[in-house]
Amino acid sequence: MVWYKNEVIKTLNCDYPIIQAGMAGGVTTPELVASVSNEGGMGTIGAGYLHPDELTEKIMAVQQSTSKTFGVNMFVPETPRYCSNQVTRARQLLQPYEQELQIKPREIPEMSETHFEEQVNTILKLHVPVCSFTFGVPDKTLVKELHKNGVKVIGTATTVEEAVINEQAGVDIITAQGSEAGGHRGTFHGSHDQGMIGTMSLVPQMVDEVGIPVLAAGGIMDERGIAASLMLGAQGVQMGTAFVTSLESGAKEQHKQAILQAKESDTTITSVFSGKPARGLENEFIKQMKPYQNELPDYPIQNELTKNLRKKASERNRPEWMSLWSGQSPRLSGKKYVSQIIKELVDGVERLYSNRGHKL
Ligand SMILES: Cc1cc2nc3c(=O)[nH]c(=O)nc-3n(C[C@H](O)[C@H](O)[C@H](O)COP(=O)(O)O)c2cc1C
Numbered sequence: 001m002v003w004y005k006n007e008v009i010k011t012l013n014c015d016y017p018i019i020q021a022g023m024a025g026g027v028t029t030p031e032l033v034a035s036v037s038n039e040g041g042m043g044t045i046g047a048g049y050l051h052p053d054e055l056t057e058k059i060m061a062v063q064q065s066t067s068k069t070f071g072v073n074m075f076v077p078e079t080p081r082y083c084s085n086q087v088t089r090a091r092q093l094l095q096p097y098e099q100e101l102q103i104k105p106r107e108i109p110e111m112s113e114t115h116f117e118e119q120v121n122t123i124l125k126l127h128v129p130v131c132s133f134t135f136g137v138p139d140k141t142l143v144k145e146l147h148k149n150g151v152k153v154i155g156t157a158t159t160v161e162e163a164v165i166n167e168q169a170g171v172d173i174i175t176a177q178g179s180e181a182g183g184h185r186g187t188f189h190g191s192h193d194q195g196m197i198g199t200m201s202l203v204p205q206m207v208d209e210v211g212i213p214v215l216a217a218g219g220i221m222d223e224r225g226i227a228a229s230l231m232l233g234a235q236g237v238q239m240g241t242a243f244v245t246s247l248e249s250g251a252k253e254q255h256k257q258a259i260l261q262a263k264e265s266d267t268t269i270t271s272v273f274s275g276k277p278a279r280g281l282e283n284e285f286i287k288q289m290k291p292y293q294n295e296l297p298d299y300p301i302q303n304e305l306t307k308n309l310r311k312k313a314s315e316r317n318r319p320e321w322m323s324l325w326s327g328q329s330p331r332l333s334g335k336k337y338v339s340q341i342i343k344e345l346v347d348g349v350e351r352l353y354s355n356r357g358h359k360l
Pocket residue numbers: 021022023024027046047048073133134156177180181182183184217218219220238239240241242244325326327328329
């Protein structure tokens with residue numbers, strides 16, 4: 001049996017069902033995305049925070065470096081629930097950090113400006129082959145429009161119920177985001193606590209309930225994670241943290257180093273950076289802000305308020321105040337070229353499937 005011949009590679013038109021997660025915030029350089037695709041996986045541009053002009057640039061740069069399938073990941077816009085008192089409180093709490101970094105408090109830009117529609121138009125105009133979504137479900141009309149233009153659609157779900165909602169919207173594939181996953185939680189239906197289900201529990205229950213392929217995500221870093229996911233019924237994987245430390249990744253050096261040195265117990269779920277729960281390496285900012293977590297405004301307001309602080313913290317080499325997103329398997333990370341990562345994954349799964357060289 002050939003482990004990679006399945007619906008996912010047929011739908012996405014790639015060699016291996018290994019998807020590099022779209023990671024907003026500068027990680028997914030065109031070099032990273034194109035390298036993953038050139039090696040037979042599928043690279044994804046994290047477009048969440050990108051202005052349409054920047055997205056155009058990135059897509060064109062990827063297209064210049066690969067003729068293979070790649071994707072663009074977008075944030076489904078949401079209406080934040082917050083009040084002015086929360087903004088005042090957040091500003092108060094951020095002040096000492098801003099003072100030390102000598103930056104002005106950040107004004108909140110117009111929240112209607114999420115650029116979502118323009119991002120979609122860019123994807124259609126530039127014939128991007130795959131589009132993935134998180135933080136919500138693309139509506140049926142949008143999915144139809146994407147399909148009409150030949151774009152395949154991947155949704156994100158953290159519960160079986162969310163997977164069913166995605167399927168009803170017409171997406172082609174669903175990413176099951178387990179609680180081990182690094183970065184923001186994709187939960188959009190029900191509470192965030194309810195969406196904290198481990199990959200091992202989430203994947204088989206989701207696979208049983210939906211009629212479309214499922215990708216496993218969360219804590220998968222090597223061939224063991226991929227083989228286990230396939231055994232659970234997933235038809236592929238989406239990996240984030242494993243690519244953050246790759247040589248082609250645009251992650252800040254402090255972020256890469258922090259993951260490379262971290263242990264499985266070093267991550268936590270926090271919403272102090274952005275107003276939305278996310279998994280990252282626990283640091284001073286998270287610890288100091290934790291008591292006030294519930295007093296802060298929702299995403300994307302808090303995200304905007306901390307934007308300059310995070311940027312300056314990186315420039316001034318203060319990793320203790322940076323958002324260091326990571327999944328729960330940082331010990332399995334390595335500073336490697338994408339070609340080596342993919343080769344090790346593919347060779348490793350082959351070895352496990354042929355039952356050679358592993359203590360099964
Ligand atoms: C640095 C980082 C940024 C991320 N940004 C996004 C994003 O913009 N969109 C998205 O759908 N998922 C994002 N994720 C989550 C991934 O899609 C995926 O669920 C996660 O990386 C899987 O767990 P792992 O990190 O243990 O591989 C991010 C993950 C990381 C580590």
